[in-house]
Amino acid sequence: MxxxxxxLINSIHNHLNLPKRRSAAIVESLLDIIRDTIESGxxxxxxxxxxxxxxxxxxxxxxxxxxxxDKMIRKRRVVTFMCSRRLRDExxxxx
Numbered sequence: 001m002x003x004x005x006x007x008l009i010n011s012i013h014n015h016l017n018l019p020k021r022r023s024a025a026i027v028e029s030l031l032d033i034i035r036d037t038i039e040s041g042x043x044x045x046x047x048x049x050x051x052x053x054x055x056x057x058x059x060x061x062x063x064x065x066x067x068x069x070d071k072m073i074r075k076r077r078v079v080t081f082m083c084s085r086r087l088r089d090e091x092x093x094x095x
Contacts (some may be wrong), residue, residue, distance in 0.1 A: 001059055005027060005028075005031065008027045009023045009024045010023075010029050012026060012027065034052070038052060038079055041054050042054065043076070046087055047084070048087065049083070049087060050081055050082055050083040050084045050086060050087060051078055051081070051082050051084075052080070052081055053079070053081075053082065054077055054078075054079055055068045055077065055078050055079075055080055056075065056076075057075060057076050057077070057078055058075050059072060059073065059074055059075040059082055060072075060073050061073070
C-alpha cells in the first residue's frame with residue numbers, strides 16, 4: 001500500500017473532524033519540517049516510529065550490471081530509516 005499526502009490529509013480530516021484545508025495545512029507543515037531538517041543534515045527521531053538518518057556515502061568504484069563497465073560513483077548523501085524497537089516488535093508479533 002502506498003500512503004500518499006492526500007491519504008494523510010483525509011485521515012486527519014476523518015479522525016479529528018477538522019476541515020480539509022486545516023488538515024492539508026497540518027500535513028504540509030509537518031512534511032516541510034521533516035524535509036527542511038533532513039536537508040540540513042540532521043537526523044529525525046519520531047518516538048514509536050523510528051529514526052530517519054542522513055548518511056554520507058563516499059566516492060567509490062561501481063559496476064554497471066547491464067554492461068559490466070566499471071564506473072566511479074560520486075559521493076552523496078542518503079537518508080536511511082531505522083524503525084523503533086516498539087514498531088519492530090509490533091511488526092513481528094505473532095498471532
